[in-house]
Amino acid sequence: MILVTGATGLSGQMIVRELAQNHVPARALIRSARKASATGLDKLAGIDAIEGDMRGGDDVKAALGGVTRVLLISSGTPDMRETQCGFIDLCRQVGVQHVVKFSGAESGVGFDPAMFRFTRMHEEIEDHLEAAGPAWTHLRPSQFMQVYLRETSTMSRDGELRLPLADIELAPVAIEDIAKVACRLLRDGGHQGESLDMTGPEALTMHEVAERISAATGRPVRYVPISWDERRRALLASGAPADFVDALGEQLQERLRRPKSRVHLATHDAFGVRPTSFAEFARTYARAFSG
Numbered sequence: 001m002i003l004v005t006g007a008t009g010l011s012g013q014m015i016v017r018e019l020a021q022n023h024v025p026a027r028a029l030i031r032s033a034r035k036a037s038a039t040g041l042d043k044l045a046g047i048d049a050i051e052g053d054m055r056g057g058d059d060v061k062a063a064l065g066g067v068t069r070v071l072l073i074s075s076g077t078p079d080m081r082e083t084q085c086g087f088i089d090l091c092r093q094v095g096v097q098h099v100v101k102f103s104g105a106e107s108g109v110g111f112d113p114a115m116f117r118f119t120r121m122h123e124e125i126e127d128h129l130e131a132a133g134p135a136w137t138h139l140r141p142s143q144f145m146q147v148y149l150r151e152t153s154t155m156s157r158d159g160e161l162r163l164p165l166a167d168i169e170l171a172p173v174a175i176e177d178i179a180k181v182a183c184r185l186l187r188d189g190g191h192q193g194e195s196l197d198m199t200g201p202e203a204l205t206m207h208e209v210a211e212r213i214s215a216a217t218g219r220p221v222r223y224v225p226i227s228w229d230e231r232r233r234a235l236l237a238s239g240a241p242a243d244f245v246d247a248l249g250e251q252l253q254e255r256l257r258r259p260k261s262r263v264h265l266a267t268h269d270a271f272g273v274r275p276t277s278f279a280e281f282a283r284t285y286a287r288a289f290s291g
């Protein structure tokens with residue numbers, strides 16, 4: 001049996017749907033029945049949505065009963081390390097054989113863990129898992145293409161993609177591609193003791209990202225480089241938690257320090273997944289990008 005945590009989140013939800021579409025039975029750990037029903041996870045064939053908090057308790061132990069392989073995802077919150085390390089300990093106690101840790105690609109490209117808290121936390125969780133006992137695999141995607149959907153309001157209102165990314169390049173990956181890899185890895189196993197980095201097929205400047213969104217929506221969008229101060233104020237005004245905004249500030253400094261992004265498609269190749277280009281992604285989400 002397979003268990004996916006973080007199943008109501010951006011990546012977890014897509015991975016659980018991919019499992020269901022491929023008739024791979026699995027359990028989805030969710031924090032509230034209301035969310036399971038709002039996301040439709042409780043209606044997917046072959047998916048058992050089970051309530052439980054990863055930080056422990058009888059419900060989560062029951063959810064792990066008979067589970068051999070786990071996909072470990074939780075939110076980018078200050079307690080991520082404690083939540084995931086505690087869950088790894090539970091996996092060891094109940095005899096889970098293989099834990100796939102959903103991580104980030106920054107470690108593989110030399111982000112300084114002392115400078116960016118998510119690189120630091122992911123590395124500490126990876127280290128904890130490697131020492132814990134169950135077999136492990138680290139799935140390390142780069143920036144999700146889907147993060148650009150969060151910029152829809154200024155793009156549809158002003159025709160502007162306003163980000164503090166100067167002229168740097170990023171190689172975002174579609175979550176759909178990650179979901180296909182995760183589904184095949186959870187279903188077939190293998191790749192134990194491997195770190196599977198994933199990026200999208202192109203390193204793009206924000207001018208190129210804006211061009212591709214314009215082409216897909218048929219509405220002009222141009223990239224406007226802004227200062228971190230302006231971005232920070234906009235994020236806080238939109239309700240983003242202050243600690244998350246601080247983390248994004250750290251990530252920005254690391255990105256500006258390493259302005260070129262690599263393209264790494266070995267994981268796509270190993271799992272037979274065709275890389276989704278940003279142009280294709282933008283066409284698929286053209287309605288959402290149009291607001």
Ligand SMILES: NC(=O)c1ccc[n+]([C@@H]2O[C@H](COP(=O)([O-])OP(=O)(O)OC[C@H]3O[C@@H](n4cnc5c(N)ncnc54)[C@H](OP(=O)(O)O)[C@@H]3O)[C@@H](O)[C@H]2O)c1
Pocket residue numbers: 005006007008009010011012029030031032035052053054055073074075076083102103104105118140141142143144147
């Ligand atoms: N954003 C990117 O571009 C990017 C790129 C590479 C890697 N990543 C990494 O990818 C990971 C997942 O990101 P995401 O955007 O998919 O996350 P997300 O949308 O924030 O989802 C997190 C999920 O974890 C669940 N969760 C958190 N704490 C829990 C707990 N104690 N018990 C049970 N469930 C819990 C949440 O449940 P609720 O719905 O109940 O809150 C939610 O389902 C993060 O570690 C992030 O660092 C992100």
